[in-house]
Amino acid sequence: xxxxxxxxxxxxxxxxxxxxxxxxxxxxxxxxxxxxxxxxxxxxxxxxxxxxxxxxxxxxxxxxxxxxxxxxxxxxxxxxxxxxxxxxxxxxxxxxxxxxxxxxxxxxxxxxxxxxxxxxxxxxxxxxxxxxxxxxxxxxxxxxxxxxxxxxxxxxxxxxxxxxxxxxxxxxxxxxxxxxxxxxxxxxxxxxxxxxxxxxxxxxxxxxxxxxxxxxxxxxxxxxxxxxxxxxxxxxxxxxxxxxxxxxxxxxxxxxxxxxxxxxxxxxxxxxxxxxxxxxxxxxxx
Numbered sequence: 308x309x310x311x312x313x314x315x316x317x318x319x320x321x322x323x324x325x326x327x328x329x330x331x332x333x334x335x336x337x338x339x340x341x342x343x344x345x346x347x348x349x350x351x352x353x354x355x356x357x358x359x360x361x362x363x364x365x366x367x368x369x370x371x372x373x374x375x376x377x378x379x380x381x382x383x384x385x386x387x388x389x390x391x392x393x394x395x396x397x398x399x400x401x402x403x404x405x406x407x408x409x410x411x412x413x414x415x416x417x418x419x420x421x422x423x424x425x426x427x428x429x430x431x432x433x434x435x436x437x438x439x440x441x442x443x444x445x446x447x448x449x450x451x452x453x454x455x456x457x458x459x460x461x462x463x464x465x466x467x468x469x470x471x472x473x474x475x476x477x478x479x480x481x482x483x484x485x486x487x488x489x490x491x492x493x494x495x496x497x498x499x500x501x502x503x504x505x506x507x508x509x510x511x512x513x514x515x516x517x518x519x520x521x522x523x524x525x526x527x528x529x530x531x532x533x534x535x536x537x538x539x540x541x542x543x544x545x546x547x548x549x550x551x552x553x554x555x556x557x558x559x560x561x562x563x564x565x566x567x568x569x570x571x572x573x574x575x576x577x578x579x580x581x582x583x584x585x586x587x588x589x590x591x592x593x
Contacts, residue, residue: 308525308531308532308553310532310547310550310553310555310557311373311555312546312550312552312555312556312557312558312573313456313500313556313557313558314526314540314546314560314566314569314570314573315557315558315559315560315566316560316561316563316566317427317559317561318561319363319538319539319559319561320362320363322559323363323366323367323369323521323538324366324371324537325561325567326366326536326557327370327372327391327530328369328370329369329371329372329373330370330371330372330534331371331372331381331534331535331536331557332374332375332376332445332528332529332533332534332535333375333376333377333378333524333525333528333533333534333535334367334370334376334377334378334435334536334537334538335377335378335380335521335524335525335535335536335545336361336379336380336536336537336538337380337381337516337539338363338539339351339539340539342578343476350387353383353384353386353391353408353509354393354395356393356397357393357397358398360397361397361400361401361404361547363538364401364404364406365492366403367536367538368404368405368406368502369441370439371440372548373404373441373444374441374443374444374445375439375440375444375445375528376437376438376439376444376445376446376526377406377434377435377437377438377439378412378421378436378437378438378524378528379437379438380414380433380434380435380516380520381394381433381434381436382399382430382433382434383395385553386553388424388425388426388427389397389408393478394434398436398581399551401433401438402498405440406438406439406440407438407439407440407441407442408436408437408438409437409438409439409442409444410433410436410437411434411435411436411437411559412436412437412500412501413432413433413434413435413436413480413501414433414434414435414501414502414503414520415433415500415501415506415518416431416432416433416457416500416503416504416505417431417499417502417503417522418504419504419505428440435501435520435524440588445528445529445530446522446527446528447526447527447529447530448496448526448527450526450529451496451497451523452488452494452496452497452526453460453494453495453497453524454493455492455493455494455495456495460544463490470535477519483490489553501523503517503519503520503523504517504519505517507539511572516544518544518547518548519547520544520546521535521537521544521549522548525548525549525554526552529554531552531553531554532553532554532555533554533555534555534556535549535555535556535557536556536557536558536559537553537556537558537559538559538568539556539571540558540559540560540565541558541560541565542565542568542569543558543560543565543568543569543572543573546558546569546573547572547573550573
């Protein structure tokens with residue numbers, strides 16, 4: 308099995324135009340947040356963030372397969388003690404583009420160090436927003452099942468009659484439950500909160516996320532030989548993990564130093580998916 312990894316130096320928006328429509332199974336990325344890491348990426352003002360990102364998300368909508376998923380790791384900025392609204396505004400504008408906002412995962416950074424500000428405490432979580440083109444998409448839930456856990460020792464010990472039937476949701480969500488179905492099982496489905504440590508290794512990148520983060524979503528939304536795209540590659544974590552998991556991948560990065568670093572890390576198996584693969588226009592802030 309030949310796994311292809313394409314590492315591309317250039318502006319995300321320009322490079323995305325060269326990728327065929329309906330060709331990617333999973334997009335997972337963490338674009339530069341508003342006004343963050345100015346020395347590295349130049350920064351994007353919160354008032355301009357939605358305007359900057361929408362042309363990119365439109366191209367992502369085009370290249371994603373109808374059965375594919377887009378995972379966006381993003382967090383709003385605090386401005387003068389108040390949360391900015393650009394993430395909410397972006398979600399609403401992406402819905403107008405045709406995206407379905409189907410789920411929101413929370414990455415709990417379980418090893419974050421303490422902190423305090425005059426009106427708030429340390430953030431120890433980030434959003435991972437899930438978008439899809441259609442309501443039916445590929446999802447392999449069994450691949451991310453976890454041990455049932457200690458809750459079963461008490462919760463399943465003495466069940467009521469209601470626990471033994473499919474109890475339809477009282478709010479009309481369509482979901483039901485039958486708690487007795489979990490008796491004797493060793494594994495259960497996870498929640499939408501991921502308890503993962505932050506990346507502590509020196510990857511020469513200011514915002515590297517842990518390998519376990521893209522790994523979890525690659526397991527959930529793809530199978531071997533599917534194609535994974537990270538349009539803001541950074542330290543290449545997504546591409547490195549995708550390669551290890553036998554997925555084809557595409558990584559786009561505008562900073563030459565990061566591009567070269569990742570290219571050297573995966574050089575033995577770099578095979579081009581699309582041509583040309585070198586430089587494109589550089590107009591993004593990243």
